[in-house]
Amino acid sequence: xxxKAYIIIFLLIITQHLCGQQVVNENQNQFLGLKMEMVDEINxxxxxxxxxxxxxxxxxxxxxxxxxxxxxxNNWEKGHYDKEGRGFIDRLNDVSYFGKxxxxxxxxxxxxxxxxxxxxxxxxHYNNMLQKSSSYITIGIAINETDSSYAYVVIFYE
Numbered sequence: 001x002x003x004k005a006y007i008i009i010f011l012l013i014i015t016q017h018l019c020g021q022q023v024v025n026e027n028q029n030q031f032l033g034l035k036m037e038m039v040d041e042i043n044x045x046x047x048x049x050x051x052x053x054x055x056x057x058x059x060x061x062x063x064x065x066x067x068x069x070x071x072x073x074n075n076w077e078k079g080h081y082d083k084e085g086r087g088f089i090d091r092l093n094d095v096s097y098f099g100k101x102x103x104x105x106x107x108x109x110x111x112x113x114x115x116x117x118x119x120x121x122x123x124x125h126y127n128n129m130l131q132k133s134s135s136y137i138t139i140g141i142a143i144n145e146t147d148s149s150y151a152y153v154v155i156f157y158e
Contacts, residue, residue: 031139031141034112034139034141035056035139035141036056037111037112037113038112038115038116038139038152038154039054039056039137039139041112041113041115041116042054042116042129042137042154045116045120045129045130046129046130049130051130051132052135054134054135054136054137054156055135055136055137056136056137056138056139057136057137057138058138059097059136059138060092060095060097060138060155060157061138061139061140062095063088063091063092063094063095063138063140063155064138064139064140064153064154064155065140065141065142065153066091066140067082067088067091067140067153068140068141068142068151068152068153069140069142069151070082071105071107071142071151071153072142072143072144072151076107076151079105080103080105088101088103088153088155089101092155097157099157099158100131100133100134100157100158101155101156101157101158102127102128102131102134102155102156102157103128103153103154103155103156104119104125104128104129104152104154104156105151105152105153105154106118106119106150106151106152106154107149107150107151107152108149108150109148109149109150115152116129128156129156131156133158134156134157134158135157135158136156136157136158137154137155137156137157138154138155138157139152139153139154139155140152140153140154141153
């Protein structure tokens with residue numbers, strides 16, 4: 001093969017790699033606007049109680065996103081627990097996170113304002129949003145292509 005052919009093949013491989021990488025990054029960030037709306041809405045509730053705002057942190061994004069996708073793939077079966085009976089604490093321990101953490105889930109069609117309002121009427125979910133020990137929040141979102149419903153997995157942590 002001539003040297004020019006090697007260069008062309010190399011450029012094609014690099015182009016395919018870069019285009020593929022861009023798609024991956026776009027897919028990971030497709031819900032960023034919804035996540036920030038959720039953070040703002042939860043922080044509005046926290047401000048009413050004179051609590052510090054939560055900071056969005058990507059440290060546990062992979063856990064939240066994976067479980068949101070799991071829920072969509074399994075038709076929301078078990079709520080906070082997967083089919084093997086493992087809860088979010090187990091998932092956090094898998095990535096060596098052992099601090100205090102709390103989880104809120106939502107499955108349906110509501111917007112972020114409606115979701116947070118629903119949580120505020122449930123003492124457990126409301127308490128999770130207002131934990132004084134929480135400084136950070138991470139959010140996983142997945143969409144069910146069958147009915148266009150969403151799965152939100154929200155983790156509050158130290």
